[in-house]
Structures are given as structure tokens and as C-alpha cells.
Amino acid sequence: MITFTSFPVAPDPYLARNDDAADYLPDSDYMDVDLEEESDAGSSKLTCPGESITSSHAFMRGHGTYVENEEVISSVAGLIERVNKLVTVRALRTRYNPEVGDLVVGRITEVQPRRWKVDANSRQDAVLMLSSVNLPGGVQRRKLESDELQMRNFFEEGDLLVAEVQAFFADGAMSLHTRSLKYGKLRNGQLVTVPPILVRRLKSHFYTLPCGVDLILGLNGYIWVSKHVKENEQEGEEGFDAEAVYSNKNDEIDEATRTAISRVTNIIRVLATHSIPLTDTLLLEAYEWAIEADVDLKDLLQEDIGDALIAAVTNR
Template sequence: MRDLHLPLNQTQRVRLEAALHELQTLAPAAASAAAVTVADNIPVNHEDNILKGHGTTDQDGEVVATLCGVVERVNKLVYVRTLRARYKPEVGDIIVGRVIEIAPKRWRLEINFSQDAVLMLSSMNLPDGIQRRRTAVDELNMRSIFEENDVVCAEVRGFQHDGSLHLQARSQKYGKLQRGQLLTVPAYLVKRRKLHFHHLEQYDVDLILGCNGFIWVGEHVVVREIADLKEDEQKLSAEAETFTPIETRRHICRLANAARLLSALGFTLTVELIIQTAEASVSSNVEINDMLGAEFYVQTAEGEAKRRGDLLGKKR
């Protein structure tokens, strides 16, 4: 059960095994055929002069997998993509990270990658919103923008020759994240999509699904225009006195527990599935602190199996 170790009774264990078995039978045949374990033979056409990539080896004239994962084919290249691997960034990815160090003209962020990411002072908008050359005063005021342990949303800008990852935050939708929860899930459960920022209007909550497996659930923040920044500065003292309403906090905790539960079950995280799980907990009168319990865990697996079965029936 991955990250959750729940004390299931005999009935719950039987129900869970039945739901997981049904989910396995509903999986597409092509996906099942592409999955391999260590020492499995990978069917290839040797006349095509294939190229053996990562996770493969040649044994007695056959291509054999050396990793557990899914077989991928790109033209003549055949390789195995591991499922539970670390995050592999691509240019344009939306990521959520945590500041771990403030260096000269840059911040270093932990983003679940093999190396720390770098956010340059010149790669983000200044608090005044004016596009200008960064000065020594701006460098001295870096700690007033981000400090250690701050949660930041940014975009992957590119790679340097030494393999380091550079980020950028030149839009108003990027920047410091406050008043919420940061969740860590396996990166392969978050698929790359066109939209990773979600405003859940019914809950007044922002949901950011980071491609690196960091998920942010927090109070909704209205994106201000640059012209309104000076007016916002005058309201800083008033905003400091405000706090997140209790009802919004409950919504944040419920959605966060829904994401934790789906991650423990190994389901791909989408905004629709997270909302559906949260609404199912409300309709079942499950308290927020009981969402990670054994009974709702089994109910979620059964509900997902039923949903996928209904979708498959409609397609037929």
C-alpha cells in the first residue's frame, strides 16, 4: 500500500484485493504487454537494426530488460522507462520547489531532482513589477523576496552544460506560495498536461500539480496586474491582519487528504479525480481525519474500479 500502512480486517482485505484485481483486468492490453520486469525478453525485429537503450542488454541474441518498467520505442531506439524513478525535468515544466539556500544573485531550490535547481534573480519579476537591470540593492534585498523554506512555483527554463537546472518566474502566476499545504507524491503520478494551475471555485482553493511530484493546495490568490502592485503595497498591513477562513482550511485539508489517498493507491493524480474523491468523502459523511483510514481507503479503490468499468462499458 505504498506510503500508507493500514490495519485492514479480513473483510476489508478481501474487498481491496477484489477491487485491485478488477482494476488490473480493466487495464488496456497494450499497456500490460509493454510492462516488463528484470530478465524479460523484449520482442524486437532484428532486421530493423534496432538500438538498445537504457534498461536493456543483449543476451544470447535477444534483447533483455534489466529494469522493471514500460518498454518505449522511438524510431529504432528501444529502452525501458522505469515507473518509480526520480523526476526527469523537461523545458517548460511547471514545478513547485522549496528554497534551501540563498546564494549570490540566485536561490537554490529542492525540486525532487538529482540536483538542486537554480532560480536567478534576473529570471523573475521584482516586487515593483518594473522591468529593469538588477542592482546591488536588489541583491541585498533577495531575502525579502524568498527566504529559506519558502515554497515557490516556477517554470523550467533550461539546462546548463554542467547539468544544473535553471528556473524562471517571469509571470504573475509564479512566485511564493503561502497559506496552504505542500504534498510530496511520486513524480510519475503527475502527468504533463496543458494546464497545471487549477482554481477550484467551489472550494475557493488553488491546486497546483507540479510535474516534479510536489503538489500545492492553498487558499486562492488573485493574480494582480502590474499596475495594481503599488496599490497592493499600501494594503500589506491590512492583509497581514487577515487570516484564512476556517471553512477554507477544511477544504484545503480535505483536498490534500484526497491527493494523499490517491497517491497511496497509485492512481494518476488529476484535478477531476481529486475533486471526486473529496466529494465522495463528504457524501459518505467521512471526517477529514478519517479519510486516511482503512474503510475509506477501500471505498476509494472500489469507486475507482466501478468508474473505470462504467467508462469501458460506454466505449463499447
């Protein structure tokens, strides 16, 4: 006669659904770093290679981590992120990983038949099709051979532009578009490059600071700081001025605006050096501190003054 004997099974904390589950999840198994505090400047989320993040009993390891002695440990220097029970670390120094709908700032690198190649700080150049830009005569009109012959009148090598990620090709390259009047060629400003991880995905990436400076925070780590331009009141196709949109000439910029642009760009460089995520509120606080302290433009890049700026902003 065959008999069956049942053996006790160790309870699984992930599958436990009763009140006894708390007995298998001690306080030490929860995250050592508070990931819910979004108001912090980001210093509490920074981690170094080899640093213990949490226990492997309560959380699952993701990219940028490994498990050793039942602990989830960071394998790269970056920011800790959590999605439910999955813990990942985004490396500070990495290429931009695009998603559909992202706002990016790029530079034209090549003009090809019916398309432009764009450097967007990604693993490969992005593509801007001729059919994905605003052309004179209306957005919806058909693109003709004459438009293809005049492509360098719209964008040429070296031009900067702001665009939106529309889709991806089979090889993974980004497909951009500039159909909105908010997008297009950039003028009257200065480009600043920061690690893409420091630019968060927000509702809007267009900001106007009280000092008369416009900011475009590209998710690919390219930030455009320029003279404030009033929004076009005519949003329809009839109000589209091709000469103004695709002009290569900068407007006259007064000395006060030039100083404000340079001060904002230096502040961005200081914040990026200390790996602090960028927001419009943080930049405004740093700008006000620089004005109150009467710090010269060049002095902002000095190490001691930069440390004082970071201390003043993070303590507010």
C-alpha cells in the first residue's frame, strides 16, 4: 500500500496573503532609501557601486543591481528607482534611452533625400522626415519635389532644433517631427549638455524664468537657454511665417539678457556637476541666490562658490 506524506512548506513572502505575512517581512527588509520623497534634490537617491540598497526578500533586482548575501547591491553609480517591487539603478553616465512623446533638442548632422539626420545624444542618429515638418503654404499640403530641392533652406548641417519623438524605425532609430509651432529651429541662445538622467519627464519642458530667459529641457540631456520670445498668438496654419521660423539670423540681444543667459547656463553646469536633477523651481532658486550673493558669472564655476550654491539650494 502506498502512503503519501506531506512535508511543511516554507511560507513565501511574495505569495502570502494573510496576516501572518508580516512575520516574514521584518522592518529591515524594506527599502533603506526613501524613494517616495520627490521634493528632495536627488542626493538621497544617489548610490555607488557596491552599496547595499535593500533586502532581496522584499524586493526584486533590476538593471544596475545584483544580489549578494540576500541583499540587493548597486553595480553602477546612479539614481535608485522603484516600480512596485522592482528596484533598478539608472547609471549617471549613459546614452539617452528615448520613448515616444519625449521632447528632445538635437543638431542636424546630415541632409539626405527627403530626410535629415539629427544628433540627439542617443545610440544612433535620429531621423527627421521631410513629411514631418511644417512647410510654407500650410501644414497639410503635399510635399513636392521643389521642397526636396530646398531642404537646406529649412534645416542645414549644424542647425539646432527642438522636436518630439514620433516613432521608431526597425533598426531602433528615432523618428522625429516638428509639426507643432512650438517646435522647430532654435535661435538666440546657448546649448548646455548634461547627463540625460538629470532631466525628468514632466508635463511641460518649456519654461520662462522671470529674468527674461526661456528654457527648453530636452530629455536627451541637451538644454537650450535663450532670449524670451513671446508666444505666437496665431496658432493656425495661416499664421505660419516660414521666414521667421527657419531664419538663421539671431535677433538683437541686449547686455542684460546676455548676462542672464550666461548666468543660467553656468548654474546648470554647477548643478550637473553635483548630479542634481534639474527643475524650473530649482533653477529659479539658484538664480535668486546668485543675484542675492552678487556672484560674478565666472566665479559661479569656482568649486567653493559652486559648493555654497548647492548647499543653499538643497537646504531650502
